[in-house]
Amino acid sequence: MLTEIEELYNFIHPLAIKAGEILLDGYEREEKQVDIKGAFYDVVTDYDNKIEEFLKGNILAKYPLHKFIGEEETAKNHNITMELTDAPTWIIDPIDGTSNFIKQIPHVCVSIGLSINKQIVLGVVNNPAQKKLYTAKLGQGAFCNGKPIHVSNCERVRDANVAYEVSLLHVHNMANKHIKRIYHVGLHARRMLAYSCVVDELCMVAAGNLDAFYIEEMYPWDCAAGSLLVREAGGVVKNPFGGPFDIMKPDLICAGTEELRLEIENLLRKADKEQSVGGGAVDMASSVSESKLKEYYDVALDLVIKCGAIFEEGYNKPKLEVMVKDAFFDFVTVYDRRIEETLITGLSSTFPESHFIGEESLAGSKQLPELTDAPTWIIDPIDGTTNYIHRLPHCGISLALTINKQLMLGIIYNPAANELFTARKGEGAYLNGKPIQASKATTIASAVVGNEVTLMNVPRWRDVCLKRAYKLGSHAAGTRCLASAAMSLAYVAKGTLDTYHVDYLKPWDVAAGVLLVREAGGVVHNTKGTEHEFNVMKPNLVAAGTDQLAQAVIELIKQADQIKDYIFA
Template structure:
């Protein structure tokens, strides 16, 4: 608490997470580290879900194990602007059920707490909701959220408009509030300072503690649809009564307000991290190595095991979705990108690296809808770097925003490429000729680390200016393509046209100036399209 109060008036170093409105400060990170380290001293075997840990790449998985769910500063934007509603939220769950919750509103010096079955309190005074049954007399709190795309904003405003038209507490009294912290919003419901709170898009750490506080104060906590509340769903209504909760649910248009693919992206990150752990374990053991299209096109049991893990995990949640997986295509499955939501998966990008324990191996998961890429996740398993990109929402590595290099001089550039697995002498000659021409521009250097996905992420992170290759597959580059674009880069075909994901040809660069100069040097050779072949992978 004192850490937050001391930092409140100080100058702050502010960074971005998922969007320009999603802020984080050194104090958020410091407070979370302080809380987790203090708890670990006494409970070393317990699990943690912390906002900043998840932003840095930790998986937000709630298991049956004793788990602490922590928001170190709920209301970071308030904190940055010294707006006086900032809270620390700590919940404790066992067997996926919250047993107690604590919300400390720092500037107000109000300590809200609740234990399951034992009531709710604020500064040791018992809490009760208003008990209001008439929605037309309700004061409602909600939040603007961090989403700034047109769909989210238009749905937000239309939902507020529908509630005001009920009307709630009269049209002139100003009956909707937004104080900038979900935990305090819900504690206001628990203490009868408001009659309802609703939101889509908050996280489990925002509301785990306060949801129990509302329930123990006599209120109700529902899903935004009116159904049973699920802590990990990112959707909630907390209200003084079931009648008010139902009234709110009836006037909220969920289908447009909810982000339809955020759950899918969260799952992709969690599954990629799980797959990475399998890869790291396998690196310590002997490997069974097989060949696919040539003696240098390798596959291991780990490739197949990881792909099965990823696809089975996704199918449990999205059974109607389609899949393009490297090992599935190698086994004869059709490589077809349709309008259906489609996951494009390379379970082990850099299999030859993996076989030789060369430390660049990635899990690549891209997701497309109506043939357009929506998000990409690339997990560099040995480095423990989680790269993510979401169309229109930026690119990140372990929660830190990515930005391509601002270099425009090709002679000051570092270029990455690969030699591929095609050993036809004419093809090899063209690969080497291209590399020689680029080296003689001259550029600072050419690098080859053995994984297309990681190469492209190096461009996205500003470590290299360009990547090019002929012979890659859609699963090699789908996820990283989103990451490059969202980091401010460009993608094109090796002959200068727009990128065709199934063409097996790509140039990724920090800007079009660099990309066009790379294109001029490439000696093109034929590569059979992914969507016209089934078994030739490399």
């Protein structure tokens, strides 16, 4: 004897198949009748109405005492808070993913759920565009095209494919909340995906194609059938912030494992506590906007120019008081410290969300701070301090800004030579307000190479530096050592140097210069080659006007490092 659920399943199964045939007929038509229900993004077609009327008519003809909650009927009656009773209630989305349906994107489904005693006991989801029919009966497992399906066993976000409805950003009063959440989940997940079809995403979690899915602000018809499929496939479906999952207010995180679901919940909680991507006060939606970046740039440029007067005061003194930091060649002056203090004070007062990585602030520290997503100013108050002390004009103030670990702004100012280099990401590089362009040299034989042979004063680097100096110098048109990474990179940006190589430095030595080179059309690679990502916090680099030249320099460095007979006592 058939149970009640088996009987209801046998009744609805062929209707779901027929509803899919109606959907597919409309899906394959190029032209569809489209209307706007409420907001500009909330669309409905004649096929939504056809399918819902078909299902409702057949259900009520067979079971006249059953209740019915359908998306389109609810929209027509302006009643989206219909009470769920203990009576058998069919919860139907005739076409979930209507915008996909219109554009023939194959994430589009007929979704049918059945609630008895306020519990979802039956779910059928038909995606005819992908030829997939998902079914679930309470306590009997989940199936796709008659074959059992099971959720993934992924337990960590970093290993997970997570779906998140990015389309929620078009709802104005939800946008700021969701951009923060998208940022935090997307930063940690292996991949973040968005298909704009809630029930299809739930089905993909049930089948193990996705590891997790998060959604809020939806309606019962979006989630009724899919939530049962996930549970019957061995997954978890819970309210994002505690309490039981409520199908009539279906905010949810679903995942293959509770460990993964909980990690996503914690990321959402973290996002909601923050006002910016990095935890500061900058609004998420505008933290890296053109207007905000210009504000950072204008304040920073004004401060750097003011620091130029401090720089010149010391540069023009016949004799400076000089202090030694960690090594006999590592000098600092009172002017280094005054400039860094002026920059940090000015920037932090205007932008209190700022973090700082400054040479003098970190003097004596054995470990660099971690570069976070927060707006972070990387400061070398005087790059080339030895030049500065000896009044050699290759020295300057270097200031860079990172946001989300990306270089966004760079300024190098050398008052001794009246050179002000500036760059903003995507805006090009400039010298004293005029655009500059890196060299077009492609061969080492035609190139003037910058190379820091001065680093031979460090015993553990001496042999490597000398072998590289030999290999580069013997192949290049000329070699220069300016003893200032910031100025050398600035000169690559303006085409004075064709290429520049340095290892073993700190982020403040190169950060601004790296952005200048890139914005001037040049390239910056890890010394080990393009298979190794350049890391501004461990800045071993080859910079050049062209990739061909950079690759030639990298190859010569590799050859130099293989030399065995250049060993010095």
